[in-house]
Amino acid sequence: MHNIKQFFLLLLLWMAIVYGMELMITANPKYLVLRYSNINNGFFGLLNFLQFYIYVRWIIPLFIKERHWRKLLWQLLPVFIGFILLKYFFARWIFAKDILYTGYRLDRITHSRIDLYTTFGEYVVNALWKGIIIVLMAFAYQFFMLWLQEDRRRAQLQQQKAQAESGFLKMQLNSHFLINSLNSIYSLALMGAPEVVTANKTLTALLAYMVEQPSDIDYRSPMKEEICYLQDFVQLQRLRTGCDECILFSVPALLPEKNIAPLLLVPFVENAFKHGITNQPEKAVTITLQCDAQRLVFRVHNFKGNYHKDKTGGIGLNNVRKRLQLIYPGQHQLDITETEQEYYCNLVVNW
Structure with missing residues (x-):
């Protein structure tokens, strides 16, 4: 029950942040802009959050407990690469016009319009940077929570010490x-x-x-x-x-x-x-x-x-x-x- 509550609270906070940043960048309420925002921040934002949550829920806590760098790398890489491929699949086959489309050019011979899309290699390079940011955010969040727990533990120990001293x-x-x-x-x-x-x-x-x-x-x-x-x-x-x-x-x-x-x-x-x-x-x-x-x-x-x-x-x-x-x-x-x-x-x- 606690994990479910934590999941939805983090999801709500995550969506509030990504949508809030989008609203700060652009205030244009046009349909195309809203559609792109909902796809990029809503759908792909949810995928990014799931990637983030897997890190903070299972991979990073295990690393903090065992301090095994090689094991951390072998656990991070499949999730890291898997989400890049999963996001590219949705971008390529469902949201290509919204995510991968970069413009068009005219054919020199037929003068017909040819649509241009972000290539797989270009998409992977961009996704790599986003993935690294998500990993760093997950580590930052986990260490912040550990600091809060340690601070709470110190406060409890201080209270217990005071109670013991008072009783004595x-x-x-x-x-x-x-x-x-x-x-x-x-x-x-x-x-x-x-x-x-x-x-x-x-x-x-x-x-x-x-x-x-x-x-x-x-x-x-x-x-x-x-x-x-x-x-x-x-x-x-x-x-x-x-x-x-x-x-x-x-x-x-x-x-x-x-x-x-x-x-x-x-x-x-x-x-x-x-x-x-x-x-x-x-x-x-x-x-x-x-x-x-x-x-x-x-x-x-x-x-x-x-x-x-x-x-x-x-x-x-x-x-x-x-x-x-x-x-x-x-x-x-x-x-x-x-x-x-x-x-x-x-x-x-x-x-």
């Missing part, structure tokens, strides 16, 4: 989050806090959401689901710290029907809880999310703690920078400001 970065973010969450629950368990059961359920819901998100770089999760995920994450931290006033999370009541790359915002919140002060209400972690039809603005502010970072420190934010470059190239702005006492993250994503 998200996996690193997920593992980083899991380590911190388990540490939080472990802290509750050491203190014998009853909230450890609720924290375990919340973590289960968070992990279920994370597992459900595909690694496709083009996938977007509804904003409402992502915010619910963030709220569960904040709740887990509140259970760990036992201080509700130490975390301020501001989200608009009404949200536009927008989608966002999943698990994109949580690393900023995680970083604030991990390296900030989370048990002093006067130095609360502040999380603000604003979203409209044009953009999303996400801000996180925390006061820095005095304890030393663990070995995994910094992985989350570095990975989220790379992920932003992959998912929202030219559509985001990330500003991180750090002082001796405070840490600010400001992310803007344009839809």
Whole structure:
């Protein structure tokens, strides 16, 4: 089915080109001119196209695959010569007056009119040049199509590479989050806090959401689901710290029907809880999310703690920078400001 469609599309394009070139050369609508144009461009143009299509459909692809010059020559010559003889047959026995006729002369003795026609040798010489042009056009078309296929393949490989890299970065973010969450629950368990059961359920819901998100770089999760995920994450931290006033999370009541790359915002919140002060209400972690039809603005502010970072420190934010470059190239702005006492993250994503 694909080959049939390709055949007729190429035939339509071929006829449009040959008739278009004829119209550019002459604009005379006389009957004889139209008849010659239909015979030369229509009938013989169809024969030329069939010759061209045989080259691009069978002979040249086989040559590109095997790179055998002698075999190419032995395949080209029969088709090349065969079409010259076939076209001469039609020109000589059906369209002689239209194609081969070159004028007339008067016989010196009888003074009768003698019609003159292009000889077989002259016709073959002209047909040779046309045949060579058809061969060159076939090679040009085939190499152009190969270039398009290679360009499409490179684009697909680039997309697959980006998806693989995005999935790898998200996996690193997920593992980083899991380590911190388990540490939080472990802290509750050491203190014998009853909230450890609720924290375990919340973590289960968070992990279920994370597992459900595909690694496709083009996938977007509804904003409402992502915010619910963030709220569960904040709740887990509140259970760990036992201080509700130490975390301020501001989200608009009404949200536009927008989608966002999943698990994109949580690393900023995680970083604030991990390296900030989370048990002093006067130095609360502040999380603000604003979203409209044009953009999303996400801000996180925390006061820095005095304890030393663990070995995994910094992985989350570095990975989220790379992920932003992959998912929202030219559509985001990330500003991180750090002082001796405070840490600010400001992310803007344009839809």
